[in-house]
Each structure stands twice: as C-alpha cells, then as structure tokens.
Amino acid sequence: MNQLLAEIPASLILLIVTLVVAVCTVVYVAIAERQRRDTLQRVTPDMEAARLAERLLLNDDASASSRLASWLRERMPEGLITDEANGSKLVHAGFDGSAAPVIFSAIRIVSALLIPVLAFVAAPRDNPTWLAVSLVMGVVAGIAGPQAVLDRLATNRQDRIRLGVPDALDLLVVCVEAGVSLDAAIIRVARDLSNVRPELAIEFAQVVRRVNAGMPRDRALQGLAARTGVDELRTLVSSMIQTERLGTSIARVLRVNAESLRTRRRQRAEKRAAEAALKMIFPLALFLLPALLAVIVGPAAITVVQQLGELAK
Incomplete structure (x- = not known):
C-alpha cells in the first residue's frame, strides 16, 4: 500500500485535494446562501413577491437558454x-x-446517440450475449429515457399543485368574503403560497398578469x-367561469369546491392505503418468501438428501 502511494505523483495528489476542497467550499457556500435567502424571505415576505414578479416579467429573449434555442432551431429539422x-x-x-421544445428535442437526439455509444464502450467484449443486451438496453434508454423523465417531472409537478389547491381555495374564500376583488385575492394567495407551493403561486400570478394585460x-x-393539466383546477375554472357569467356568489362556489377537493384528496389517500397491501404481495x-423457504425447508432438505444417500449405499 505504501509502495502504491509512493508511485502516485505529488501533483496528482495535490490536484485531488484541491478539487475536494473546492467542491466542499461550493457546497458550503450554496447551503449558507440558501439558508440566508430563506431567512430573508421569512423576515421580509415581500421579497418573494418581487422575485415572483421578476420571474414572470423576465425577457426570454435575453436568457442564455433562448440564445441556445435559437442556435439549435436553425440547425435542427422542423419536424422534431x-x-x-x-x-x-x-x-x-x-x-x-x-426555448423548452427546442432544447428538449436536442436532448432527445443527443441521448439517442450518446447512451448507446456509452453502452457499447462499457459492455464486455468477450461476451457477445452481454454486448447485445447492453446495446439493446442502451438504445431503449436513449430513446425512451428523456420522455420518461419528462413524464415523471410533469406528474410530480401536477401532484404538488393538486395538493395545494384546497389550501389556496380556503385563502381565496377568506379574501373574497373580506371584500377583496377576485384579481387582488388571487395575487394575494400567490404571494402567501410562494414559499409553500411555488408552482401553484406562479400559475396564479400568471392569471393576474394576463388579466392585467x-x-x-x-x-x-x-x-x-x-398549463397545469390538473383535473381539479379544470373543474374549478369551469365553476368560476359559470359563476361569473350567471352573477352568483363566487365565495360560495370556492367554498364548495374546496370541500369537494379536500374530500377527493382524502379519498385518494384512502385508496392508496388500500392498494398498499396488494402492492406488497x-x-x-419475490424476495421474502424464497428466503423463508430456504431457512425453513433447507435443513430438512439437507437431512433428507443425506439419508437418501446413506440408503443408496
């Protein structure tokens, strides 16, 4: 071991130590900055509203992703x-x-080309079976991987929005019943939910921004x-539009929808709890029963084999 360490150049050891120290420093600074930002947001909640407005009013043409998308759009087929x-x-x-569709299309092309190549490089050359399996898995992962990741991200975001809708409706009811207009109530709810449900807060702020425009x-x-693809919000929007056209009480509609969504959320949780026993089978x-059979039946099987061997002699 000492001989192996002696053969490693001192410059390489110094480089590794420098990289480790740099990574630790970056992680420490990132954690400290996040804690400082969270503290400032709790002390001055209006800063979060300012950040939310800055994100909504950001010029997309000035961002680096838009410049990259423009460069990719000139060099990619239109059908992709x-x-x-x-x-x-x-x-x-x-x-x-x-810029999102262009960048995602570029990611799909790069993934479809790069992952099979990496699978071919990492596959063992002396075993043709494993080489073929690695290539097939690389092709499948390269083609279906980005789409699977996108579907997962969309599902997780919809779940987070769905969980925050009943709380947002309760806040809307309180604001509307206090005499606040619907637009002011929506922006107030977006400001209050910006730390807890940022996705839902941004979507509410988008509504007010478009109405003001x-x-x-x-x-x-x-x-x-x-934009969200959440069925609960689609039902809520239909009720709010119908209420605005008929001139009925918006607060009553919001309260009824909040109770309905909360009941639906509880029923969904009960359904998942009931499905847990079936999913555990x-x-x-696959894993527990074979081990139990090996522990319980194994000694008896060994004894039976030994006795049969003795009888055969």
Whole structure:
C-alpha cells in the first residue's frame, strides 16, 4: 500500500485535494446562501413577491437558454421541434418558455446517440450475449429515457399543485368574503403560497398578469387549467367561469369546491392505503418468501438428501 502511494505523483495528489476542497467550499457556500435567502424571505415576505414578479416579467429573449434555442432551431429539422404532445407535457412540467421544445428535442437526439455509444464502450467484449443486451438496453434508454423523465417531472409537478389547491381555495374564500376583488385575492394567495407551493403561486400570478394585460378573465382561467393539466383546477375554472357569467356568489362556489377537493384528496389517500397491501404481495413473493423457504425447508432438505444417500449405499 505504501509502495502504491509512493508511485502516485505529488501533483496528482495535490490536484485531488484541491478539487475536494473546492467542491466542499461550493457546497458550503450554496447551503449558507440558501439558508440566508430563506431567512430573508421569512423576515421580509415581500421579497418573494418581487422575485415572483421578476420571474414572470423576465425577457426570454435575453436568457442564455433562448440564445441556445435559437442556435439549435436553425440547425435542427422542423419536424422534431413542432411536437404538440411534448409541448404540452413540457408546459405541465413547468418548462413553459419558448426555448423548452427546442432544447428538449436536442436532448432527445443527443441521448439517442450518446447512451448507446456509452453502452457499447462499457459492455464486455468477450461476451457477445452481454454486448447485445447492453446495446439493446442502451438504445431503449436513449430513446425512451428523456420522455420518461419528462413524464415523471410533469406528474410530480401536477401532484404538488393538486395538493395545494384546497389550501389556496380556503385563502381565496377568506379574501373574497373580506371584500377583496377576485384579481387582488388571487395575487394575494400567490404571494402567501410562494414559499409553500411555488408552482401553484406562479400559475396564479400568471392569471393576474394576463388579466392585467387585457386578456378576458375566462380565457386566463382556462389557460391556468391548460398549463397545469390538473383535473381539479379544470373543474374549478369551469365553476368560476359559470359563476361569473350567471352573477352568483363566487365565495360560495370556492367554498364548495374546496370541500369537494379536500374530500377527493382524502379519498385518494384512502385508496392508496388500500392498494398498499396488494402492492406488497409482489415484493414479498419475490424476495421474502424464497428466503423463508430456504431457512425453513433447507435443513430438512439437507437431512433428507443425506439419508437418501446413506440408503443408496
């Protein structure tokens, strides 16, 4: 061991130590900066509203991702970019910028080319079977991997938004019943939920931004349901649009929808709890039962084999 350490150049050891110290320093600074930012947000909550407005009013053309998308759009086939299904899925996942479809298409192309090459390089050359299996797995991962990751990101974001809708409706009811207008109530709820449910807060702020820009409120609310893809919000938007057209009480509609969504959330949790026992059968049958059979039946089987051997002699 000492001989192996003596053969390593001192410059390489110094480089490794420097990299480790640099990584630790970056991690420490990132954690300290995040704690400082969280503390400032708790002390001055208006800073979060300012940051939210800055994100909504950011010029996409000035960002680095848009410049990269413009460069990629000039060099990629048009058919790979204009994919409406992936476009809506990207919006559901939170990537609603104009550069998102182009960058995602580039990621799919790079993944389809690079992952099979890496699988071929890492596969053993002396075993043709494992080489073929590695190539097939690399091709499948390269083609289906980005789409699977995107679907997962969209599903997780929709779940987070779905969990925050009943709380947001309760806050909307309180604001509306206190005499606040609907637009002011929505922006107030977006400001209060920015630390707890940032995705839902950004979507609410988008509604107010579009209404202030001159878009009709019903279209802005329909855009909220379309951008999130959450069925609960689609039902809520339909009720709010119908209430605004008929002139009925918006507070009563919000309260009824909040109770309905909370009941649905509890039923969904009960359903998942009931499905847990069924889902546990397969891991038990594959991993636990064979081990139990080996422990219980193994000694008896060894004894039976030994006795049969003695009888055969």
